[in-house]
Amino acid sequence: MADEEQGKKRRRGRRGDRKNPNIRPQEGTGKDDLSRGDISGEDIVSDSDVPEVVDDRPQDADDQAQDADDQPQDAGKASRRERTRAAGSGGGGGEVSPMDFWRSGRVRSARDRRAGTGPSEPQGFFKRITSLYLPPWVPVVAIIVVVFGVLGLLFVTRSATGAPRIGVDHWHAPYTFYVCGEIQPPAPTWTGSGVHTHGDGIIHIHPFQQSEEGAGARLSRWFDYGGGKLDGDEVRMPGSATTHKNGDECPDGTIGEVQVFVNSVKLHDYKRYTPKDGDRIRIVFGASEDNVQLDDRFVIGEDAVTREIEMTVDQPGAAETSTIFTPSTIEVNAGEVVKLVLRNIDEVSHGLRISGTDGLYSTGDDFVVVPEGSDPTKADQGDIIEPGGTGFVVIRFDLGGNFEFRDPTVITSTGTIEVESVAATATPVPADEFEVELDVDMQDNAFEPDALTIEAGTRVKLNLSNLGQFVHNIRIAGPDGEYDTEDDILSEDVLPGETGELIFELDEDGEYIFRDDFRAETMTGTLTVE
Incomplete structure (x- = not known):
């Protein structure tokens, strides 16, 4: 070396x-x-x-x-x-x-060239990137790309938001609230949110801000906006201080639970439910229910219709209060079965509810318009008529007088049905041709008694007393066991506070069923023929 x-x-x-x-x-x-x-x-x-x-x-x-x-x-x-x-x-x-x-196989940056020297040691990836020379316009282009990317993301997110939307949708969904079988008053008015109510038993949905669109208009959010609460196991109506929780007892000893029904269908995940235009909502705290009877209206089949009347609803002015019905006064005869056909010629949804003989709304004797093609006994398509749509209702009044109707979405828009007094037609029966006489009382929700026994081949007279506030009758299914067939035995309609009678004879032994046509689900009974 x-x-x-x-x-x-x-x-x-x-x-x-x-x-x-x-x-x-x-x-x-x-x-x-x-x-x-x-x-x-x-x-x-x-x-x-x-x-x-x-x-x-x-x-x-x-x-x-x-x-x-x-x-x-x-x-x-x-x-x-x-x-x-x-x-x-x-x-x-x-x-x-x-x-x-x-x-050298190494990146030479602008600083290396200016200094006159190249890198003497291998550079890492980050150092190579930071040492690269970029023209002045590159950062400007990068900023523009980022800005437009953010705007595009916001646009996509905004488009993905479901209805209802600001300035597009204006929905109405009527609701009722029951606690242990008793209907409760509607929530008070609040208008600070686009998802609100006017104290009219209607959920009004027309969002004011983006947070109220889509999921922001859910039923649970409506409760929140009004100061109430609705979650998986408890409910508190807006304006009320009482909270009802699953497991609480009702006065009759039954265990209550929170339930929500929409168009007669029970929801199992109601926390994610958003009311739609025309949905009929029933909020219940009480015994568990699988089937719901519409107890805020009286439904008559179209088979008995003798006359049809056409109506229109419109909002000619900018304010909701300008909503009008044409005609606003309808004349019918007592006992006449009339079909009302309502056509919505406005650009927003409307409805029609007729108060019954009690003069109150949302009670069992109301008549309610439903969309054409829907089943009025289920109201599976709600009670609201969309713009350009048509609805119908079949009515009959047994008492003379004036009865008010209104648009449930704008309760100040009203009209009148004038009923001319005509005595209801009773089935003529000889008074002296009977062998056995039985008394039957008719309440508004049951017969008393609801079980009768007679001998075969015996002519029987039933003395009917209407102790309720609504019209009642009694229909006995014949030997075929089916209602609305030729072998039925039917009484006359008995007005509130009045009496009637039914005389009949059955020769075949067996058990026969009977009901009140006006309360077909709740007022039933059995007749045993020996």
Whole structure:
């Protein structure tokens, strides 16, 4: 190793002598030795002030061969890098060659080029990215892309929001609230939100702000907006301080639970339910129910219709209070079965509810318009008529007088049904042709008694007393066991506070069922013939 280093020093000294003419060879060294490149002497020392500077003059063949033998294979590459580094750091600030990038295999940044040097150590990914030179317009384009990307995301999110929407939808959904079988008063008015009520038993939905759109109009949110609460196991109506929880007992000892029915269908996940235009909502705290009877209306089949009257509803002005019915006064005869056909010619939804003989709304003797094609006994399509839609209701009044109707979505829009008094027609039966006489009282929800026993082939007279507030009758299914067939036995309609009678005879033994046509689900009984 020492011999190799010594040889390098001798060669540098020799090259320095060639470059500096003032240096003379030492005594004892002939020209022939120098010309041959004889470097066997040990006393040759370089006087050069700049180490590692290579002589620009060409070497002779012997020198080149000797250099190749003395230097390792990598020495040539190192010498080239040393020469490049020395040239770059010299006083002239040498120019950087574009090929240096490919020779080194490393990224050269603008700062490297300005400094005149390339990276001396391998760079990581992040350092390479941060050291790259970018034109001034690149950040501007990046900002524009980000801004438009955010706007596009907001647009997509806004479009994905479900109805109802601001300025597009204006919905109405009537509701009732029952606690342990007793109907409760409607929630008081609040209008600070687009999902509100006017104290009219109607949920009004026309969002004012984006948070009230889509899921913001759910039934549970309606409770929240009014200061109430509706979740999986408890309910508190807006405006009330009483909270009813699952497991609480009703006065009759039954265990209550929170239930929600929409168009007679029980919801099992009502926390995610959003009322739709025309939905009929029944909120119940009480005994668990699977089937719901519509107890806020009186439904008559279309088969008995003797006359049809057409009506329209419209809102000619900007305010809801300008809503009008045409005609606003309807004349019918007592006992006449009439079908009212309502056409909505407005741009928002409307409805029609007729108060019964009690003069109150949302009670069992009301008549309610339902959309054309729906089943009025189920109200499976709600009670609201959409713009351009048509609805119907079949009515009959047994007492003369004036009865009010109104639009449930705008309770100030009303009309009148004038009923001319006409005595109800009773089935003529000879008063003296009976063998057995039985008394039957008719309440508004049951017969008393509801179980009768007679002998086969005996002519029987039933004395009917209406102790309720509504019209009642009694229909006995004949031997076929079906209602509304030819073998039925039917009494006349008995007005509230009045009496009637039914005389009949059954020859076949068995058990017969009977009911009140006006309360077909609740007022039933059995007649045993022996």
